[in-house]
Amino acid sequence: MKETIYDYEDLLKMLDSLLREPTQFWDTFYSDREKGVPFFANFPDENLVSYFEKKLFIPGKVLELGCGPGRNAIYFAEKGCTVDAVDLSQESLKWAEERANEKSVSVNFINENIFELDIAEGTYDIVYDSGCLHHIAPHRRMSYIDLVKKALKPNGFFAITCFVQGGEFGGAGISDWEVYRLRSLKGGLGYTDEKLRSIFKDFKEIEIRKMKEIKQPNKVFGVPDLMTALFQKY
Structure with a gap:
């Protein structure tokens, strides 16, 4: 009975088992x-820095999905944000904690599958993803969008960095x-501006670029790449 599909969640878990890299894979990757x-460089994404420089982002409450070793989460904290940063890998979060302590900033690192997060609706001013989406299988994309919508306050911002299609580091077409x-x-799905625009059509587009x-x-x-x-968010 263990492998019987009774509902939509059972279907998602079955598809996950065919495609998702196990937690051990990511722990080994970051070890x-x-x-x-x-x-792995300990510097924030240039696009993230530009959002603060352009005054699009101001200090607020931030959720980072797939934070890895914490470089962007730490930058948000340095800019005065309250940050919840989530990753599946304990090894990556151990590294992230060390980096945060070195810079004397506070980040709430959460070791969890993003689809199992318990988030109150309208909690965050910003949701940030640098490198998570391209590792999410298509059957989880709707859940991902629902998570972002639920997490954000009205008029909140959602920013993403992902593989370009056919890029040097990944980006399967x-x-x-x-x-x-x-x-x-x-190794990770590739995206174009057209595909990102189509997937996130329920949001207001501010900027899409390489x-x-x-x-x-x-x-x-x-x-x-x-x-x-x-x-x-509207």
Whole structure:
């Protein structure tokens, strides 16, 4: 009876089991801190920095989905925000806590599956995602959108950074149906401005563009193989 599908949630969990990387995968991924992963750099996304510089973002309550080692969550905290930062990997959050302590900032790091979060409606001024969406299978996309809508206050902002289709670091250009034929996200799905605009059509579009390349060393992070987008809840 364990593998019987009784309801929609059972269906989602069955599809998850075919496609989702297990928690152990992400713990192993973050355990080697010296490998050459660009976003292991301890600097915030250039697009995030620009939102504060343009006064689009002001200090408020923030939810970050898939925070990894915490570089963006820490930046939000440095800007005066109250931050809840969620990740599936204990190893990534251990690293994030160390970084936050080094910078003497307070972030509420939460070790949880984002789809199991218990969030009161209209809690956050900003929802931020840098690198989570492209690892979410199509069958969970509706749940993801519902989560963002529920979390945000009216007129709250939702910002995302994800793989560009065919990018250097990932960005499979396969259809949603092909994901299930292959039983794989091919390392992460790729997005275009048109696809992001279509997926998040229920939000007001503020900006969609490729991330700017930032030469290192620098105090911000930017590589040209990522898409960035900023939306606002109606």
